[in-house]
Amino acid sequence: MTATPLVEVRDLVTHFTHRVGLFGTRREVVQAVNGVSLDVAARETLGLVGESGCGKTTLGRTILRLVARTSGEVRFDGQDVFALDLAALRRMRRRMQIIFQDPDGSLNPRLSIGRAVREGIEVHRLARGAEADGRVEALLAEVGLPAGSAARYPHEFSGGQRQRACIARALAVEPEFIVCDEPVSALDVSVQAQVLNLLLDLQARRGLSYLFISHDLAVVRHVAPRVAVMYLGRIVEHGPSDGIYQRPLHPYTQALLTAVPVPDPKTKRARVVLAGDPPSPVNPPGGCPFHPRCQHPGKNESCRTVRPELRELAPGHQVACHLADR
Amino acid sequence: AKGPAGDAARAPGGTMIIATTGDADVLFPPVTSVTNGINVSDLLFCRLAELKLALNTVDDAGFRPVLARSWEHPDSLTIVFHLDRRAHWQDGAPVTAADVAFTFGVYRDPAVNSPLAPFLAAIDSVTARDSFTVAFRFRRWYPEQLYDATYHMRVLPRHLLDTIPAARLATAPFARAPVGDGPYRFVSWAAGSEIALAADPAWFLGRPGLDRLIWRVTPELATAVSGLLAGEADAMEVIPARGQLERVQQATDVRLVPYPSPFYAAIVFNLRRPPFADRDVRRALAMAVDRETVVRSVFGPFAEVAVGATSPMQWIWSDSISQLPFDTAAAARLLDQRGWRRGGAGGLRSSHGAPLRFTLLVPTSSQVRQQAAVIVQDELRRLGVDMRIQPLEFTVMERRTQTGDFDAALISRTIDPSPASLLQWWSPGAGGNIGRYADTAFGSLAAAAMRARTRAEAAPLWRSALGRLNDEAPAVFLFSPRNNAAISTRFRNVTIRPDSWLATVTEWRVIEARHIARDRGAPRP
Amino acid sequence: MSGPAPARPPLLEVHDLTVNFSGSDGVARAVDGVDLTVEEGETVGLVGESGCGKSVTALAILRLVEPPGHIAHGSSVRLGGRDLLALGAKEIRAVRGNHVALVFQEPLSALNPVLRIGNQIAEAIRAHEAVTRGTARWRAVEMLTAVGIPDAKRRASAYAHQLSGGMRQRVLLAMALACRPQLLLADEPTTALDVTIQAEILELLDGLQRKLGMAVLLITHNLGIVAERTRRVYVMYAGQIVEEAATEQLFAAPAHPYTEGLLAAIPRLDERRDRLQAIPGQVPPATAWPEGCRFHPRCPHAWAKCGTEMPPLLEVTPGHRARCWLVKEPERRKK
């Protein structure tokens, strides 16, 4: 974290406005991402964890400008992503890619794997004809798909293989940065390990940066040296993973960590069991967004009224909680 | 009401359900234009005098008194009618000379816009001499004065109508629930469905034989016939389709009553267009059409080849009228002579490179005419003539023929009992002369016929005129269908006057032994 | 049976359960000769990866497998000694939801979207007990309160889509437990939920189980849940039980290479590993199970015999069995 980071996100806000009601008679604003700042350095992985609906995907997509932001800034290699014109954006997209959670939905069922991988090569005119074919073959081999996969269609592959194909597609344009949006959530444990290993290998080989999104803390711990915890559109804790996993500062992170079942019958832990469901991002509570579910004994009035900002409590370890240092 | 009472004692009553394919438009005789409207209002309103069954329009002898007990011709331009004092409106008021004069005014009023007004053009005035005497004054003398004075108009009740502005007469409530002076009273009318009339027991000429007449609208002919065969209906004015006729023929409870129709159908050529300006081409085409085949194919035994621009209904009808023969060889020779030689593609005839080709307009409303056209097309093709058929919706075709925008048209003409109507269609300048046929020889023959005082005198002249028309071939006169009414065998004493099929319905009776439920339905008071 | 009172039979005894699905690309043996038992009041885990036949096993126990699937001849499912597979339609209905209840994986799709949740619970009660509509409703509300739904009376007239995921799963639990079943088949009851909610639900389930004294067959693919919540475990792979052991035993000394592989492949919160140990290859399709041991194409220790002969469940220690030839020939284990 010495040089300028590859990706800089500053105060990013993404809201969705849509009409609800029988015939769209009411407007509703979903505050999916609500003021997020983070950096990803070159060759680094930043883990992003949080519960369902807290805005992880939206954040990832906004960074790639796949979703319109409401305010805030994203810089890639120093360039303001939202200031680019369409041609420049397209060029920029060669350098940043995304892998999705659902390997079924992220491959067009009507395109063969080969054509899917080739799409990026063609769009950016990286190669043509036989050369492009060669590249496709090489990429598929690199992600560990059997020879001859190029001519086959997504439904002929297993989930893990499809995810490999998605990775190959993303790699085809030789990106520097990849948003991995829960790339292994849909996979079985045995396959999940294969894909995680593949991602780590590729990073080592190609010098990639990842924003690694997951709701599985164990997975994040495994791949990311630095982790951000998201709750209701905001980063509530952020720091080196060793720090976070061993001494979580935010009550939410604590609850999250203790809730994860550990596959070892011998460990018995004290558990913070939360009550209630996460509030809706349509009407996020005032003050600390976590206060309605917070089990901290010192919970007080300011939790309800004052929104805590991220504070650095240990080197590189920030937390947004009024009570964290008490 | 002594006479009628005696008659009523004999009258067994009964109900006749008449199936029709169309509803009435309005029951106000000056503007009624639809067949059923005319049929119904004919029974509600009386004429001064009626044609007898023979439909002789020339002599006074052809008429029988109705509202007019008698009439006389004080001079050649005047007819004086003496009204029957027994005649009264169904609200009790007597029928008076003032009513007759009023009626004439209504028919002639442009605000009423009666389509019958043109037929009254020869009448200068109608004046009431006293309550029961009325004088018609004509602009000129002609033998059919009595016909024109009596046939077109049905007398209207002045006392019920004179407060209504002329332009509103047709839409006034009266026009949908009229009060008449005829043998039947209006009972009810459910639009699109049913019109019911009941006998007026006090009708001055005697109580009608049937208590109730109900018109039942059944748009689909096949359904109407089914209803007839199933006993839901008793009678139909005419069954126009051969297949349906055959169904009725096989039925035991229904019989067909044939009568001459007031129609003929013809292919009219537009003489403004090149090939038809040539009389020989027209003649050739006429000779090439095997009308017998057309008639047998379309109608089987139920129609006759037209002898000319007339129908068997008219007293001038005769087999002796001269006609062009069916002679394809002669037709071919004639065309060859006129330069229309075979040689084009498909053996088509052409002259100076132009093929002998024309388009025949046929209305989509008439199955029969479409069928005939298709057969004629086939016959002409064998002669090397390319006739194309263009089926057109009725109103569109009417418009095109009126404006002269056609080659040929397969038209059907409804004709009056009077042969004078010939001139409406075939004299130069007449509105109905859509093909612009103009022939002085025909004109003078017809004019002579119109002046003849008696049938005997007039008939040969009319027939020569028709012969001349055939010879000139401004049209190919294809057929005159024989109408067939279908009437339940429950009815006796059935006669039909061709121009108005229910004209004699007052005489019809139900056979007592064959009364059914609806016959016992007492007419409402 | 004669003689002195025999030992009480286990609550649930599944023997040689086989379920076939006939489809256009052949017959899928989704479940193939599964044996398992659940004792009264006990929590037993059934783990395995997606598609290995866990759900079908649960459904087959209640005879809820629908065409094109069918339970093969020779299978038996005994509940307290009674063979459920031999019951008539009416009798099996009396078992479903009454003695044995089922909780599904997807709480949203398992609730009828057009019926009020209170009705759906009451309906389960009325299916088995002759109570009035009112009583059933009252009991439904009581059940909702018992599963921790606040303001249960009002919530009873809500529809599924108006509830959050956690609430829905609670409703499903309430529905399943309404008739106080002896056995609950919980088919991945928390898979669709966030970890924090998952913990809440599992705690709730624990509490209810203790209160009602029922047995639970906890189906999951999450070894962590198995480790925390069960006493005994069955591991399934490719339609078969491949290992059976007391939970502690299984985690301490897995006997089947598949179980071993699974344990090694899980990223752990409590320790950082450099590289995960992945099991190579993937689960074969149910229509084409490999010959011999079904795991052999992915097994690091496999030898020729594994490709031809299917191992039976072999006893490792009492109560610990594994379907692997290594139990007999441990020397073949590669280092």
Next chain:
Amino acid sequence: MLRFAARRLAFAVVSVAAVVFITFLLVHAAPGEPMLGTPERALASPETMARQRTLFGLDRPLPEQFLRYARNLARGELGESFVLHRPVAAVLAEAVPNTLLLGGTALVASLLLGLAIGVVQAARHHSRTDTLLSAATLVLYSVPVFWLGLVLLLVFGERLHWLPVSGMTSAGLEDRLSSLGRAVDVARHLVLPAASLALVQAAAFARFQRSALVESLDAEYIRAARAKGLTERAVLLKHALRGALAPTLTLAGLSVPYFLAGSVLVESIFGWPGLGRVAYDAIFARDYNVITATALVSGVLVAAGNLLADVAVAIADPRVRLDQ
């Protein structure tokens, strides 16, 4: 809800206005003109026709005619029939109830029949009964309405004499029947035309209902219902049907155009004095005001059907109803 209702209503008004505008343009731009006469008796002379045009303002430029029509319409006046010489409103007032009776009966009958068939099929899907019913509904669905009407008429009316073939009442007997007898009489007349319309649409409903049911029988909540120990009957009727009803009800609401189209044919065949018949006659007689008014009424009926479909769905599906 109120705003929604207002929007829907405004929308329906716009639709109907569009219908009127388009129809007005269409009929006035058409060749031909209102006739004084029938195909058999073309009575009117050109002068009479010309006077007719002036009387009805048909000689004015089209925009002027439309403005006048629109003004009258805004005042609730539909004008006068050129052919029938009476207010169009009166013509419709007689015809519309008849069509509503016929179409409504047919709609309800087809819906009930279609639902019943669909349920039977779904209950035994993939059985022989299901296959047979599928074949039957497919064929029925593919039969032209007029053809079915003719066959029913010939068989049940003319051959078997079970039912009357034409009209709404038995002519000549109305005044001798009690009001109950009259109702029975109308009902007997209603059977054949309503059946012609209903059978074809019932086949459509049945096909739709079957697949909706079979699909909903696949749902997890059906399995859950079975797992509760519910009877198959309760599963099918309470759980599956409730969910599968909404799309069929929507279809029913949207089937108004079908019934309108069918009524043109069926009313002709069975002599049922309704809107379809009025429209047909008016079109051929170029009775402009009547044509436009029938289009207007049809538009209103179709819009009402759409609205009904929305309402039905809202009633059947709380996800729609309660999405507030």
Next chain:
Amino acid sequence: MSPWRLAARRFARNRPALTGAVLVAALVLAALLAPLLTADPLAQPDPVRLQNQPPSAAHLLGTDPYSRDILSRTLHGARVSLVVGIGAALLAVTLGAGVGLTAGLAGRRTDQLLMRGVDVALSLPRIVLLLAVFAVWEEAPAAAVVLLIAVTGWFQTSRIVRASVLSLREADFVAAARALGTTGAGIVRRHLLPHIAAPVIVSASLDVGNIILLEAGLSYLGLGVRPPTPTWGNMIMDGKDVLFSAPWVALAPGLALVLTVVAFNLAGDGLRDALDPRAAA
């Protein structure tokens, strides 16, 4: 194997669907070959003696009231029905797909405008419009019938297409393509069109049957394609009057009509099942 081939295979395994497809193919073939197989459908060998003849060796299906050969007319009628049915369905579907695609891809405003327009159009009483238009049309050549039926029949398709475009727009693979820098046109061509093709094909094939029925109804009312050109509708009308004495006149076209519509519906149902994304595995 590509999804299209998979669908084809599923279709081929579906007995009723295959029957429908074979029937359709046979019909198309018969219609194409009609001029070779049979005599002139307009020829009237002897309109007096040969009318309404029952089936015989010379006239396999008998003759009509004009002595024309019913077999020949039925086959030639197939040409009209198929041209109208298939033509109008294709045209309607193309229009609908175009509008639906535009609405789905364009901004909110255009979308609203188009869809409100479609909503209005859906409440137009199609039959009244068609009646009005056909009644006034001087000649209604098949092309005009096709055009009119298509122009009044694309609304539903446009809704279906728009809905699937809207949901596809949210699909991850579209997002992935955008992330790859694929242009809008490329996304439409490569990712959207192949997907909307399936529902469109299904709706077109099911439409064909409906349109054939509609055309027959119009012909039966004496509208639509005009005689003497044979259409099944006007053939049935020709036979209506002789339904009792010569039932074969109306029977042949009636059966042909029902058979054709059944065939298209079978094939359409089969296509729907085969192309159903839920059956994609």
